[in-house]
Amino acid sequence: MFKKKVQSYINRKSLILPEQKVIVTLSGGPDSVALLRVLLALHYHVIAAHCNFHLRGIESDRDEEFVRNLCNQVHVPLYVKSFKTIDYANENHLSVEMAARELRYTWFDALKTETNADVIAVAHHRDDSVETILLNLIRGTGINGLRGIQAKNGYIIRPLLEVSRDEMLTYLDELHQSYVTDSTNLIDEVKRNIIRLDVMPILKRMNPSVNDAIIDTANHLSDVAKVYNVAITESKHRVLLKDEEDEKIIDIAQLKREIAPSSVLFEILSPLGFNSAQIKDIIQSLDGQSGKQFSSKEWDIVRDRTEIIAFNKNHQVIIPQLDIKIVNYDADFQIKKDKHLAYLDADKLHLPLTVRHWKHGDKFVPFGMKGTKNVSDYLTDRKFSLFQKQHQFVACSGSDIVWLIEERIDNRYCVTEDTCRVAIVCLK
Template sequence: MDKQKVIQYIDRNKLFSTEDKILVALSGGADSVALLRLLLSLGYICEAAHCNFHLRGAESDRDELFVRHLCREQQVPLHTVHFDTEREAKERHISIEMAARELRYNWFEEVRKECNAAVIAVAHHQDDSVETFLLNLIRGTGINGLCGIQPGNGKIVRPLLCLDRKEIVDYLHGIGQDYVTDSTNLQDEYTRNKIRLNLLPMMQEINPSVKESILKTAEHLEDAAAIYNKGIEETKKRILTQEGILIRALQQETASETVLFEILYPLGFNAAQVKDIYRALNGQPGKIFTGTGWRVVKDRELLLIEPLQEVVKPDLEIKEYDYTPCFVIPRDKSTACFDADKLRHPLSLRLWRQGDTFVPFGMKGRKKVSDYLTDRKFSLLRKEQQWVLCCGDDIIWLVGERTDNRFRVDEQTKKVLVVITK
């Protein structure tokens, strides 16, 4: 291995300096072992972090023992943690791969802060970047997913991206350093392994230098993506509001479906969902699309975007007062006043329903709540969040909006019930 190439790569990408402490993510596999040994040989101060995910039975414990022995031999402080990864994935309804990734990186950051390390070094290399390119191509992540793995992302750095797997293994053999092999890397259960074990060998039969070709393509796409992303950001300024996307403005943009994809994909909407949303732009309002943690609602003029969350029930403060000439009825929408003697049933709070009616303050006839909200030009999302205060079966207040005229304070009132939203 050409160590100078690694030094130049670290310096060129400004990953860290010689004075920095490095926290090395150490699995025990060839890549991470080579990373640790290489950084130590270059004079860097290192600590190591190892996660036991308990996914491979005795093999997981074997890896931990190997890592402990290696760090003791190299006099490197080691941090370890145990995770019940399967339970975490089940409770959160995510894949085991995703659960392991989130657990790992969250814990790495905690350890980095504790040991005062500048960065977390992970052992991704060129082959990983090629596999990521193909994986994202298959998933349809757009141009940004085809730029390969980046040298750094926040506190995460990848000093070995200038090397391929063969160079790494040859380096370990050259210094007489052993490592452990994850048996699941020899199986094709996961998509990445299928790419590594099946797809890439087939591609190499067609073009023996296909890995180099993919890396060069990813490099070109990185430059193209910089220009592309600048255009996307400028477009967002023209079409985005606090509530969502202006439909007409979006449709006037060049490559409007691609713009929509770049806005919604990071929110957990896949390419097929984005296409369905795009097709619905000229349809009737009310259609709802749900992604991972977000949803999009087709409204009249907007594509409304909001995080998936429960509608928060308002906290009400209720007090009763004698109605005297000195009493001043508040005029703000967060406060409602009623003739206490007209309220003959218990009060209850709920979200409005289709078919609900009330008599708006100052009017005599009934009005549908749905019509009132439409007249107020409320969005579909805002309508869903409208609470009503009821006395028995009667709505007495559209909370934060308007009271019912039948329960108003008048010249006959003796006691006033005041309701305030906190």
């Protein structure tokens, strides 16, 4: 029954083709051992991979020894990798859990290439999916977080998602197959273990079939999410004036016209690290005064007059380098319209030009005008976002701004009929 159920799920989800090579991630625990044994029983081409993170002392070495012995018994090639997980976590300022995840999947990716494998099978089962749904619900999530663990994510597959932990243990018992137990799974400290050891028993007293009920709901929501995601994608196209890696600009008026503004904003901002409470505050700020700011770990948001502007704190600003070519000016000289170029009267300049960020109080005479204008007012009139303003540079001759780089030159330094030599200034 177990084999048929797994095979049916693999076929229905198109997880493995008969000719494909599968890497099984083998920890030595019951879930991974069941995965290895059932894929072998179904005659798939299997190799095994084991990570030793050296986090549990002699237990880590015990697990590796068990895995080596098991693979020898069932004649499966085994690849083992040892990691200095604590050192890696400290060096990269990560939690131990995140460090182990990064190390594991980086190695899996390399191993897949090395062995010419097609997919990597991990041993998440139905109970894991139920726990994930409840954890996401507790943390606060959108509809996508309530779909449970997905059967396939790129080359990562999960063939056991339709079987329970009890079914898996029964299968191993029928095979007289031993496994190892991670002692940390029995300690009521990790959030997932609290769900497993405390919450689930209570829910099962209320409904013995609670796992089935949650999974059925998740499957329904998975279908609903497909419709939802199409609608959200269309909404994003309407509300996002700019959608770049380091900056995103949301049209407030258009956002308010959407059927579900809060959901649209959640799907845009939650990937940037903003939680549900922050997004609720941002929504409430839309009817207030502009200028309110919000922050996640990597992003800042400002609620501007007509826009919500998000910019990445880690964006690296490169100070522009200028290249200057001086040529004689005559009647045949052509000035090209190119924002990367500035044509200036060379004899009015004090070279070399200097480049710096603009600052409050800076003034210049925009090309075509006679009077001075504050750079800050010019940028506001041009509807520059806060992010764009923070990354605007000026080129100066002495103390005078001669070019608001890639925007506008100063009229006092423009080429006129009296010009003898032209400085062609461009970005390197």
